[in-house]
Amino acid sequence: MATTNLKKLSDMPDLLSGGHAACPGCAGPVAIRQILLAAQQDDTYVVASIATGCMEVGTTIYPNSAWRIPLIHNAFENSAATISGVEAAYRSLKKQGKLDKKIAFIAFGGDGGTYDIGLQSLSGALERGHNFTYVCYDNEAYMNTGIQRSGATPKGAFTTTAPAGVVEPGKRQVKKDLTAIVAAHGIPYVAQASPHRARDLMNKVQKAVGIEGPCFINVLSPCPRGWRYAPDQTMQIAKLAVDTCVWPLYEIEDGKLTINYKPREKKPMQEWLKSQGRFRHLFSPKNEYLIEEIQQDIDRKWEKLLALEAMGAGESG
Amino acid sequence: MAEKMALTGNDSAAYALKQINPDVVAAYPITPQTELMHKFAAYVADGEVVTEFVPVESEHSAMSAVVGASLAGARACTATSANGLALMWEILYIAASCRCPIVMPVVNRALSAPINIHCDHSDTMGARDTSWLQIYSENCQEAYDNAIQAVRIAEHPDVMLPVMVCLDGFILSHTLEGLEVNDDETVRNFIGEFERSDKLLNVEDPQTFGMFSLQNYYFEFKKQQADAMENAPAVVEQIGREYGKLTGREYGLLDPYRCEDADVIVVGLGSTMGTAKQAADDLRDQEGLKCGVLKIRCFRPFPGEQIRQALQGAAVAGIMDRAISFGLGGPLFHETRSARYGDDAPMMNFIYGLGGRDLSLDDAKDVFRALAEAKESGDFEPAVRYVGLRE
Numbered sequence: 001m002a003t004t005n006l007k008k009l010s011d012m013p014d015l016l017s018g019g020h021a022a023c024p025g026c027a028g029p030v031a032i033r034q035i036l037l038a039a040q041q042d043d044t045y046v047v048a049s050i051a052t053g054c055m056e057v058g059t060t061i062y063p064n065s066a067w068r069i070p071l072i073h074n075a076f077e078n079s080a081a082t083i084s085g086v087e088a089a090y091r092s093l094k095k096q097g098k099l100d101k102k103i104a105f106i107a108f109g110g111d112g113g114t115y116d117i118g119l120q121s122l123s124g125a126l127e128r129g130h131n132f133t134y135v136c137y138d139n140e141a142y143m144n145t146g147i148q149r150s151g152a153t154p155k156g157a158f159t160t161t162a163p164a165g166v167v168e169p170g171k172r173q174v175k176k177d178l179t180a181i182v183a184a185h186g187i188p189y190v191a192q193a194s195p196h197r198a199r200d201l202m203n204k205v206q207k208a209v210g211i212e213g214p215c216f217i218n219v220l221s222p223c224p225r226g227w228r229y230a231p232d233q234t235m236q237i238a239k240l241a242v243d244t245c246v247w248p249l250y251e252i253e254d255g256k257l258t259i260n261y262k263p264r265e266k267k268p269m270q271e272w273l274k275s276q277g278r279f280r281h282l283f284s285p286k287n288e289y290l291i292e293e294i295q296q297d298i299d300r301k302w303e304k305l306l307a308l309e310a311m312g313a314g315e316s317g
Numbered sequence: 318m319a320e321k322m323a324l325t326g327n328d329s330a331a332y333a334l335k336q337i338n339p340d341v342v343a344a345y346p347i348t349p350q351t352e353l354m355h356k357f358a359a360y361v362a363d364g365e366v367v368t369e370f371v372p373v374e375s376e377h378s379a380m381s382a383v384v385g386a387s388l389a390g391a392r393a394c395t396a397t398s399a400n401g402l403a404l405m406w407e408i409l410y411i412a413a414s415c416r417c418p419i420v421m422p423v424v425n426r427a428l429s430a431p432i433n434i435h436c437d438h439s440d441t442m443g444a445r446d447t448s449w450l451q452i453y454s455e456n457c458q459e460a461y462d463n464a465i466q467a468v469r470i471a472e473h474p475d476v477m478l479p480v481m482v483c484l485d486g487f488i489l490s491h492t493l494e495g496l497e498v499n500d501d502e503t504v505r506n507f508i509g510e511f512e513r514s515d516k517l518l519n520v521e522d523p524q525t526f527g528m529f530s531l532q533n534y535y536f537e538f539k540k541q542q543a544d545a546m547e548n549a550p551a552v553v554e555q556i557g558r559e560y561g562k563l564t565g566r567e568y569g570l571l572d573p574y575r576c577e578d579a580d581v582i583v584v585g586l587g588s589t590m591g592t593a594k595q596a597a598d599d600l601r602d603q604e605g606l607k608c609g610v611l612k613i614r615c616f617r618p619f620p621g622e623q624i625r626q627a628l629q630g631a632a633v634a635g636i637m638d639r640a641i642s643f644g645l646g647g648p649l650f651h652e653t654r655s656a657r658y659g660d661d662a663p664m665m666n667f668i669y670g671l672g673g674r675d676l677s678l679d680d681a682k683d684v685f686r687a688l689a690e691a692k693e694s695g696d697f698e699p700a701v702r703y704v705g706l707r708e
Contacts (some may be wrong), residue, residue, distance in 0.1 A: 021377065026557060031485055047389075047517060047518060047520065047521035057529050058527050060527075060528040060529050061528070061529050061531075062528040062529060062530035062534050063528075063534070063688070065525035066524065066528075067525050067527065068523055069520075069523050070517045070518065070519065070520060070524060070525075070526075071523075071524075071526065072385060072388055072389075072517050072524045072525075072526040072527055073525075073526065073527035073528065073529075074381055074385065074408065074411055075381065075407055075408060076376065077377070078378060078381035078408070081373065081377070081381035081382050081385070082377035082381050082382065082384065083385060084343070084371055084373070084378070084381075084382045084385065084386075084387035085341060085343055085371065085381065085382030085383055085384065085385030085386035085389065085391075086386065086388070086389045086517060086518070087501065088341045088343070088369040088371045088382065088386055088391075089341050089369070089385070089386040089389035089391035089393070089518065090342055090389065090390055090518060091369050092340040092369040092386075093340060093389075093390065093391060093518065094369065096340070096367055098644055099518060101518075101520050103518065103520060120373075120374060120378075121374070121377070121378050121381065121583040122376060123374065123375030124373055124375070124378055125378075128373075152594045193427060199517065200684075221321060229662065278629055282422075283663070314500065
């Protein structure tokens with residue numbers, strides 16, 4: 001029986017080893033370790049694909065690999081298409097009696113490889129109904145190539161391609177709601193998670209892996225380099241994202257939305273924005289109006305989520 | 318037992334794929350490849366193949382999926398044309414570099430713009446540096462035979478590279494031809510089982526595929542690919558001989574036609590070579606011109622030395638290109654000229670048939686006549702000529 005008992009899990013060997021080249025304080029490897037531990041249990045093996053990005057570049061530097069499960073990296077925009085082929089191969093070889101193992105397939109991608117350049121390939125794989133779980137580790141910009149804006153970058157954030165300058169306040173557009181876009185595909189399971197709530201994340205992974213068909217988990221992955229905070233603050237930052245409702249933890253199972261965590265007292269946007277250097281410029285007098293706007297955006301989305309939960313719906317996100 | 322069938326080029330490639338019975342096929346429709354995949358999808362729907370068919374949302378994903386399938390340990394195929402091949406570009410290199418022996422019929426079609434659905438070789442010529450083998454077909458029989466041989470060539474341990482089986486769009490893909498097909502068992506025995514030692518689905522020995530490799534290792538990987546390409550000609554020839562023993566239709570790197578005593582030889586690829594052979598016969602009979610045709614079957618790897626030898630007796634060679642390498646000229650011309658470096662060998666380049674413009678029998682004869690005239694006068698200028706171009 002698969003477990004999310006943290007004590008038991010701490011005795012299990014990590015499936016992503018240490019010694020990789022991710023930056024100090026990167027949430028990515030923390031999330032991936034939790035995900036792999038949750039997924040590869042009992043008689044189930046995990047085979048994964050990964051899009052080009054921080055996690056791929058940092059963990060697969062030839063001739064070393066941090067991965068203790070089979071991993072395939074193909075290119076940037078095709079993690080979902082690649083796992084489609086792998087999963088099709090599995091089905092084919094299994095029905096021919098050439099393979100008898102039980103394998104769960106996970107496709108990893110960052111926000112660049114998922115929200116933007118890989119969106120088509122993800123959408124295609126979801127629509128075709130492959131039996132896999134897509135995990136996006138969302139660090140809200142193209143961090144691997146130097147903190148460029150992505151569709152996942154939130155309004156007001158400083159990036160190297162939407163910098164705050166004399167006339168520009170950073171990114172002007174709101175973050176794309178990818179989780180809602182994915183949910184609109186009507187797939188069996190969609191969730192948002194955060195590595196600071198390990199058990200919640202691992203529960204979600206085990207649900208997804210146990211469900212026949214395509215599943216999707218969007219995991220917030222705070223990035224000290226890009227978000228400009230001290231590397232030892234990563235889990236606090238992740239927690240703050242959830243406590244401010246910037247990153248709600250919820251799941252949509254067969255169309256029914258459940259919010260997994262409701263902060264007793266929603267923390268104000270100011271606190272979130274102040275915690276990271278990427279928002280520092282918002283506190284200058286000429287940009288302050290944006291703080292209120294961002295608060296309103298977040299409030300509106302949270303209210304909508306609550307309403308969807310109350311309706312027992314969720315597909316329209 | 319071999320059997321006679323009337324098939325179009327698309328049908329013949331689809332029939333070959335059915336007999337190959339790949340573990341995975343991922344494909345996206347594009348004219349003129351469409352009917353190939355309609356046929357194959359019907360084989361899937363009727364349970365005539367074990368294949369898992371993945372009807373992807375783009376050619377980029379088609380190539381991505383077959384790379385995944387191939388590294389997983391499956392025999393994987395796809396098919397495309399023109400813009401579809403162009404959309405695969407990035408992953409073509411990855412497929413070859415990850416040593417995926419994928420077989421892909423490419424139904425040759427002109428690249429946009431202007432958008433055009435008819436035959437030329439701009440699509441596959443653009444892909445000539447991708448480390449894919451390229452085998453061109455003169456007719457539907459060859460498209461069928463080449464697809465089957467391609468599996469053996471691609472999966473040969475000395476090669477382990479993907480293969481494009483090129484067939485001319487519409488001219489072959491949509492033209493019905495009587496051809497001889499093998500029975501399923503013959504094909505099954507000929508191609509054997511696909512087994513790769515380093516497969517991704519080997520979960521008890523987890524490995525990482527498609528790693529990050531910089532100045533310290535990348536170069537060595539590329540040299541291994543170059544070596545595999547060097548090994549390929551001998552493998553193409555060996556498989557061609559084996560196939561010949563089995564079917565009576567033997568294949569090599571080149572297909573010389575009446576070249577032994579020829580004064581003028583036309584060199585080219587694909588269906589046009591059938592027209593050129595007819596023109597050579599006619600001109601030998603009617604005008605006493607000693608014409609020969611050198612069909613290049615295997616364009617990648619480029620059999621330069623074999624071409625050089627085949628052309629040694631000819632006073633002049635005319636190289637037919639159905640593509641332009643802009644800023645350079647005809648790619649086949651330039652590669653042939655390089656292969657003949659040091660030979661005192663006049664050559665002329667004939668660029669023809671772009672966007673499906675027909676090359677008639679008379680056009681082909683005019684090419685031979687132009688070569689014969691140049692031979693007589695000793696004047697080979699202009700060295701690049703456009704056949705059938707509206708002035």
